Amino acid sequence: METLKNNKLLAKSSTEFPCSYIKGNLERRIYINISSPLKEDQIVSDLTRKGFRRNYNHMYIPNCRNCNSCISSRINIQKFIFTKSNKRNLKNNDDLFLINNNDYTKKRFHLFKKYCRARHADGQMKNMSEGEFVNFFHNSINKTEIYDLVDNNGYLYGSILLDVIEEGYSAVYSFFDPKLNKRSLGKNMILKVITKLKEVKSSFLYLGYWVKESENMNYKSSFNNVEYFVDGNWKNIVS
Numbered sequence: 436m437e438t439l440k441n442n443k444l445l446a447k448s449s450t451e452f453p454c455s456y457i458k459g460n461l462e463r464r465i466y467i468n469i470s471s472p473l474k475e476d477q478i479v480s481d482l483t484r485k486g487f488r489r490n491y492n493h494m495y496i497p498n499c500r501n502c503n504s505c506i507s508s509r510i511n512i513q514k515f516i517f518t519k520s521n522k523r524n525l526k527n528n529d530d531l532f533l534i535n536n537n538d539y540t541k542k543r544f545h546l547f548k549k550y551c552r553a554r555h556a557d558g559q560m561k562n563m564s565e566g567e568f569v570n571f572f573h574n575s576i577n578k579t580e581i582y583d584l585v586d587n588n589g590y591l592y593g594s595i596l597l598d599v600i601e602e603g604y605s606a607v608y609s610f611f612d613p614k615l616n617k618r619s620l621g622k623n624m625i626l627k628v629i630t631k632l633k634e635v636k637s638s639f640l641y642l643g644y645w646v647k648e649s650e651n652m653n654y655k656s657s658f659n660n661v662e663y664f665v666d667g668n669w670k671n672i673v674s
Contacts, residue, residue, distance in 0.1 A: 444468075444478065448498065456646045460502060466495035475577040480600040486664040488643050489598055489607060492576055497644070505644040507664035512603060512632045512639060514660040524623055531592055531620075533582040533627045537573070542591050543583070544568050546610065553613035572596055572608070580604070584611065584624055593620045595628065603637035604628060622654060 444467045454460035469478045470492055479489055486507040487494040497505040517525075544565050551561035563571070572581070577598060584593035593611030597604040606628070611620035625640070632640055645655045645663065655661065662669040 451500075454499075454502075456644075456649045456652070457502070457504060461499065462497060463499050464495040465498045466493045468493045469577060476599070479577045479598055479605070480602070483598070483600050483605050483641055484602070489575075489577070489605065491571065504646050504648055506646070507641070508643070508645040508655050509639045509641040509662050509664075509669070510629065510658055511660040511662055512629060512637055515629055515633070516659055517626075518659065521626055524619055525626055528618055528620070528623045530586055531584050531623065532586070533595075533624065533631070534585055535580060536583050537579070537581045539569055539573050540591075541565075543572075543594050546591055546594070546612065547572075550610035550613050554610075579607070582624070582628070584620060584627075592618075593624055595624045597628070598641075600641070602639045603632050603641075604639075605641035606643060622657075625654075625658070 446465055446467050449464045449466065451461040451463045454462040456462075467478075467482065467487070469475045469489070479494065482494040483489070485496075487496045488507070489495075496507075497503075499505075547563075547568060548561070551563070555561055572594075575598075580597045580599055582595050582597070583591055584595075585591055592615070593609065595609035596607040598607055606625070609621060609624055611624070625642075629640060639662075642655045642661075644652070645661075646652045647656075660671075662671055664670075
């Protein structure tokens with residue numbers, strides 16, 4: 436692999452591999468290991484602002500040949516307005532609550548597997564073992580928060596993993612009960628996180644990459660006051 440020195444961090448370029456978002460395309464990434472003499476939390480905050488995404492113990496950004504479809508996205512929390520649709524979603528799910536719980540539970544793993552089998556049957560994540568899930572969702576070396584979506588009886592409807600960064604949160608991964616489509620639980624978790632960030636006057640919720648060709652990514656552009664990282668700057672629209 437080709438290596439580069441970049442701000443005291445070692446950046447590496449991967450070889451090409453099948454694209455995670457657009458079938459038939461090849462993907463290549465620039466990635467940086469966050470295990471460093473520098474503070475991991477600071478690295479994650481700085482690189483997230485520059486369009487990078489965290490996976491396990493490294494940050495990455497696509498660097499593909501002849502394709503620039505992956506665009507980092509974030510919600511401007513203070514400008515975000517709860518629309519009628521947002522309020523309807525919150526009302527339809529007002530029996531559910533986001534509870535902070537960073538401890539591992541087997542029911543979280545079982546729900547994750549159920550979600551992957553239904554929503555990502557062709558992907559590799561459905562084959563993830565319990566140990567691999569624990570490493571992915573619970574053993575981050577940077578500061579994270581895990582929120583469970585539960586009812587008054589403690590029944591688990593969904594979970595979301597968030598990187599804690601200087602400006603708010605970066606959503607790493609979320610999953611939910613795939614049988615409850617009418618509840619729009621994925622959107623509900625995002626709306627509840629936005630509510631929490633508004634209460635503490637944080638600036639942004641980073642949503643990761645938006646890919647216009649991917650139907651699974653449509654929900655990201657459905658929120659208002661979304662900003663996109665284009666040509667080194669955060670912009671309100673993608674031209």
